[in-house]
Amino acid sequence: MPLTPRHLNRYRKIVEVFARHGFGALLGQMDLDRRIIPPRYWFRRERPEPPGRTPAEHMRLALEELGPTFVKFGQIVSTRPDLLPPEFIAELSRLQDEVPSVPWEEIKPRIETELGKTLEDLFAYINPTPMAAASLGQVHSATLHDGQRVVIKVQRPNIRRNINLDLDILRDLAGLAQENTSWGKLYDFKGVVEEFSIALISELDYRREGRNADRFRDNFKSKPYLIIPIVYWDYTTERVLVMERISGIKINNIEAIDNAGLDRHQVAMNAAKMIIQEIMEDGYFHADPHPGNFVVMEGDAIGIMDFGRVGYLDSSDTNILVRLFIYAVQMDMPGIVDQLIRLGVADEQTDRGALERDLRRIMHRYYGLPLNEISVRELIEDLTSIAFRYHLQIPSNLWLLLNTLAMMEGVGLTLDPEFDMFAVSEPYVRRFVLRMWLPTGWGPSVLRSATDWADLLLTFPRESQILLRQATRGSFSANIHIPELKDATDRLDRITNRLIVTILVAAILLGSAIMIPNADLTWPWGIITWVLVGAFLVSFVLSLWLLWNIWRSGR
Secondary structure, three states: OOOOHHHHHHHHHHHHHHHHHHHHHHHHHOOHHHHOOOOHHHHHOOOOOOOOOOHHHHHHHHHHHHOHHHHHHHHHHOOOOOOOOHHHHHHHOOOOOOOOOOOHHHHHHHHHHHHOOOHHHHOOEEOOOOOEEOOOEEEEEEEOOOOOEEEEEEEOOOHHHHHHHHHHHHHHHHHHHHHHOOHHHOOOHHHHHHHHHHHHHHHOOHHHHHHHHHHHHHHOOOOOOEEOOOEOHHHOOOOEEEEEOOOOEEOOOHHHHHHOOOOHHHHHHHHHHHHHHHHHHHOEEEOOOOHHHEEEEHHHEEEEOOOOOEEEOOHHHHHHHHHHHHHHHHOOHHHHHHHHHHHOOOOOOOOHHHHHHHHHHHHHHHOOOOHHHOOHHHHHHHHHHHHHHOOOOOOHHHHHHHHHHHHHHHHHHHHOOOOOHHHHHHHHHHHHHHHHHOHHHHHHHHHHHHHHHHHHHHHHHHHHHHHHHHHHHOOOOOOOOOHHHHHHHHHHHHHHHHHHHHHHHHHHHHHHHHHHHHOOOOOOOOHHHHHHHHHHHHHHHHHHHHHHHHHHHOO
């Protein structure tokens, strides 16, 4: 990557922050000291500032200090337990996406530019003090001219320019790590950064968040216990999002919920039913369920906000997850490993025996316990250590799902200490398994397979006639590419050539040795004697050369 002055200044800032937090030696391995020529003492720091913290905590603090791109990157990496040790995964999952707000004088013209009108034409009232501020944007309350209360989400000025700069540097760092470090050979850091870049760029388009909200509202339209705000598309662009404002009590404010006379157990049940429907039926889930995004409303209903981060599961993923649950209940470790391979989490090179032993050790820890004594968070911690040890490549959407379940369990336990996420999900799992075995579950896949076979049977007579005509005319040809075949044939050619040369040399050597004693050896020699002696000497030298080559090749 060409380093412009702007790139170089930012690059040096990034290196300085990581070095100050104790990662100088790591950066030195990546050959950064020659790339940006920083002060040498950056790479020799042994005691990071502030002292008394773990390396994982320093990693989180460094990412928060470097701003939005690195905070988001840390959040993404926290869903990849195959890349970092468990303590780093746990710490990065705590990354805070809260920053100081942008002054109103900068936000106002941005809204007007995006929507093409003055604020007076657009809104009856708008509060210049933001309700919340995050790394990518901030939220203001407002009222439309028809009296509807709304919230305006506005993207920060120059955020795209800054993010593109950081993404350039992250790609460069990933390439340097891949080329210059031993751990860079084990992981596809370039692929990780590219996946993150795509996710972050898409998050900068607020229209996508609006479509997510519409999809959730459609999925839960028959569920009165969930309230999802309406998107005002006439006021929404790529950088500005206007949604209905919903008000309620923050879901973890237990005292306020009790004072309002709301049923905490029912609220916890509603939250659990929401996440179970998302997983078992919709394959589309809210992936950022921290308490700030949920409010409790009248009638024990839950209002949901912020749809910027969502997760996806297709039907095959859900089927495999349910099978994993069944195998875990049956303590069938080979079955669990088979499903992990089908998910792409493990591969055929994974040490199956060792993995099965470690999984059995974990499952025995929970075996026989009542469901309400099994903690999703503790289970995730155990799985994180195994994922790192065996380099299990858990897809980001599945790890996002596990963290979502853990957060929802935390919400449920806050509302109701006796809340049991597994017990609530059990009837849903039973119904899902029943659907898997009913014709409605396996029928579509069988129908697709039958359609494929029908197409094959219909086209086979015509295609076979073409093949037979080509074979009859001698024009039939087939291209088969076997990568190892060329090497094998080359070796066979060399062996054959060596064998032929050996036979010829042996024949000449033996023949000349037999004929020389019968030749006239009186000086001067005749032409026949010269030929015989010359043939003997040449064949003798060739035989020595062959013996040397055979000995040197080790064959």
